[in-house]
Amino acid sequence: MTEQITCRVLTGPTGSGKTDIGIRLAKAEGWDILCMDSMQVYRRMDIGTAKPTAGEMQGVPHHLLDICEPTDSWTVSEYRDAAEKLVLSLHEQHREVLFVGGTTLYLLAMMHPMAMGSVPANEALRAELNLQAATAEGREALHGRLERVDPATARRLPVNDVRRVIRALEVCEATGIPFSQQPERKDENEGRFRWKVVSTQMDRDLLYERINRRVTEMIRRGLREEVEALLREGVPEDAQSMNGLGYKEMIPCVRGLYSTEDAAEKIRTGTRHYAKRQMTFLRREESIRYVRTDLDNAYEQVRSCLL
Numbered sequence: 001m002t003e004q005i006t007c008r009v010l011t012g013p014t015g016s017g018k019t020d021i022g023i024r025l026a027k028a029e030g031w032d033i034l035c036m037d038s039m040q041v042y043r044r045m046d047i048g049t050a051k052p053t054a055g056e057m058q059g060v061p062h063h064l065l066d067i068c069e070p071t072d073s074w075t076v077s078e079y080r081d082a083a084e085k086l087v088l089s090l091h092e093q094h095r096e097v098l099f100v101g102g103t104t105l106y107l108l109a110m111m112h113p114m115a116m117g118s119v120p121a122n123e124a125l126r127a128e129l130n131l132q133a134a135t136a137e138g139r140e141a142l143h144g145r146l147e148r149v150d151p152a153t154a155r156r157l158p159v160n161d162v163r164r165v166i167r168a169l170e171v172c173e174a175t176g177i178p179f180s181q182q183p184e185r186k187d188e189n190e191g192r193f194r195w196k197v198v199s200t201q202m203d204r205d206l207l208y209e210r211i212n213r214r215v216t217e218m219i220r221r222g223l224r225e226e227v228e229a230l231l232r233e234g235v236p237e238d239a240q241s242m243n244g245l246g247y248k249e250m251i252p253c254v255r256g257l258y259s260t261e262d263a264a265e266k267i268r269t270g271t272r273h274y275a276k277r278q279m280t281f282l283r284r285e286e287s288i289r290y291v292r293t294d295l296d297n298a299y300e301q302v303r304s305c306l307l
Helices: 018-029 076-092 104-111 123-132 136-149 151-156 162-175 204-221 223-232 250-254 260-282 298-306
Strands: 005-011 032-035 097-100 193-201 289-292
Touching (some): 005 018, 005 076, 005 104, 005 298, 018 097, 032 076, 076 097, 104 260, 123 136, 136 162, 193 298, 204 260, 223 250, 250 260, 289 298
Parallel strands (some): 005 097, 005 193, 032 097, 193 289
């Protein structure tokens, strides 16, 4: 019987204290950190992604950080493949990992490997459908859409299995063939990983206040100058990396269309909305445990949940 590998995850909405607790815990336990952030993969995009500095890492090895050029595309399936290889390789070296980050699609792709991995992800479609699935009425509508194009798969999937409903719609749109008629691809690592997941949480007003302060600090540290430098080196405005929060709002500012403070306010608003979507997304995963990081014993609670 193949040995199961325990994978520990610290996730949660942006600005809720994941990075500090994750580094402290990884250092105490001798774990490596496997970054779970779709923007921190890009080199030279440090301020807007809230990437930990070398000093903040405190000597803890970090993986899947600074692995792409800003001109590159990076997909959910590529992340999953790279993360699985790292976990297996480090396990052979008797090293354990702690996933730290708030990209929920990465977490779900790791915890629930999808069939039909050969069909590339359509991130724009996924974002649209996940937004629709935020309400019960939206989930019913998505399931009805699947029933019209692929009745066999719709009969098999419950309405609330949003991830698989969306994947089935994605595959059907990409190939023109219903998901139920696609050849299955066996996941060679299915059942190999055992997941322990903790999400940070805090009072929403406090979280939004922290987000607002973080954006102010990003501006002070030179987010505008970071975006200017990326554009000067030839990174296209429509690159995947430049569509990230903080970058897409700052580009018009660099182009002189509005002020730095106007850009900052747009980033604050966009980040608060993003944090709300993260919280909604995570609530669908019943196995996640939650820790209030605005309490004094947050570190001890996270450690207790993950050990």
